[in-house]
Amino acid sequence: MARIALYKDNYADSTVVSNLFIDEYMKDANDAQLKVYFYLLRMLNAEQAISVSGIADKFNHTEKDVIRALKYWEKQQILDLDFDDNKTLVGIHLRDLSTQAAPAPQHNVLLTSGPSQMQNTPAGVSVIPAVAIPQVSAAVVPTTPQETVNPYAKPAYSLDQLREFKEREETSQLLFIAEAYIGKPLTPSEIKTILFFTDVLHFSEDLIDYLLQYCVERGKKDFKYIEKVAVNWAEEGITTPKQAQKFSTRYDRSVYSIMNSLGRSTSPTAKELEFINRWTRDYGFSTDIILEACERSSLATDKHRFEYAEGILNSWRQANVRHKADIQQMDDSFQKKKTAKPASSGSSNRFTQFTQNSYDFAALEKEILSN
Structure with a gap:
């Protein structure tokens, strides 16, 4: 496992645990998560290289346990993990809990490839030699413009x-x-x-x-x-709860019917719910039209039925279908085009009068190869 760089926002020549961490975060963390975080605080200013395997050996955990603990703290937004192009962990950025902000770090512990880099080391930075990885640059937290595109954005x-x-x-x-x-x-x-x-x-x-x-x-x-x-x-x-109850009853019934028609007996996943919401809200289809598309999808394929139904409903939307009668008209029109004979060119010979057959080329190829 590669060596990793560890750096934070503020510097202190001691191991300090934030009161906010104790009050808000410690109670929900398990034993491995607490050990890993406290060890990071302890090693921040120590002139020793750290690695995932080293932390795992220190506390008799597996490397997966250490990675899971690090990702847990990243999810809690009290540290950031830096990965290289090969998805190898190369840096850990400990955030300043007093502000929960993530400015560019001012004091880093850099893991360098040799003593030659010590001459160009910035002030306030501790250098640990003899680690064969490039210097890790400070974490940059991108800023996003404050656009109110979604009124329900969190x-x-x-x-x-x-x-x-x-x-x-x-x-x-x-x-x-x-x-x-x-x-x-x-x-x-x-x-x-x-x-x-x-x-x-x-x-x-x-x-x-x-x-x-x-x-x-x-x-x-x-x-x-x-x-x-x-x-x-x-x-x-x-x-109001009354409105929610009424909506939920109607919503549950229609969603269950749609899921059932597509061969699903479980609650919809987030992706499946996205499809259903698009059909009902964006496309504006009633449940009976959606069920018609779902039943056709189930007859046509055993896989990717949601995607298949999406293709059907999108084509109906473009054709301005609003009632099941419109679907029947589309079916009749398609059938007429399918059964219509090509116009006669006026010439009549044994070639133009030949009736073409429909062959199963896959079956023919299999028969030929078996001979």
């Missing part, structure tokens, strides 16, 4: 905003309800999602309560799924 809430939300009087009850449904304490990321429901989607506590109940009853405790359902409700203009 903001990147800061820790100050999260802290302010948790300190509200009404929030404690809401978080208690959420934890009761999910069956575990909420992570900071999940709390930010609850904040998104109230701040951007403007959901009431009753509606959030019903949202969580609705998803958990269907076996869905993943907050990504819950967020997708919430955005769907917001797009439909749902503001």
Whole structure:
């Protein structure tokens, strides 16, 4: 396993653990994740090279355990992982938890290829020699323009905003309800999602309560799924639990029918849900027309039925199909074109009067090869 560079935002000549880490992140982490993070803090200013295999040996874990722990902390947005073109881990950027920002690092631990590079080392940077990899440049966090393209886009809430939300009087009850449904304490990321429901989607506590109940009853405790359902409700203009219940009943019935007609007996995946939403919202088809396309897809193929149905419905949309009678007219027109004979050229001989046959060339080739 290649050596990796480790660097952070701020520098301190000691091992310091942020109070915010202890308050917000430590309680949800497992043993391996905590060991890896604390070890990174300890080794940040030590003049020793580190590697994934070295960390694994240190704590009697596998390298996969170490990678999983690193990716967990990256998901929690307290560090960033740098990979080369071969997808090999070459750098770890520890973020400054006091701001949750990711500016260009000012103090790095660079892993260099030899003593010759020490002469050009910037001030405030510790150099560790005899590691055979190129110098790793500082992590650059791209900035994205603040365009309000999607009114239901989830903001990147800061820790100050999260802290302010948790300190509200009404929030404690809401978080208690959420934890009761999910069956575990909420992570900071999940709390930010609850904040998104109230701040951007403007959901009431009753509606959030019903949202969580609705998803958990269907076996869905993943907050990504819950967020997708919430955005769907917001797009439909749902503001009360009664509206949500009415919409869910209608939605569940139609989605189940579509899934069933395509040979699926499970809940739709995110990709399958994307297809169904496109057919109902973007194309504006009623359920009976969608079911017709799905049944034709199921008869035509055993694989990629959603994609096949998409092709049928897209062609019907372009043909301005709105009722099943329109589909019948298209079928009749196609059949007439298929059975129409080519116009006579006026000449009549034994070649033009010859009736062509339809051959199964694959079967013919197989028969020829067997002789």
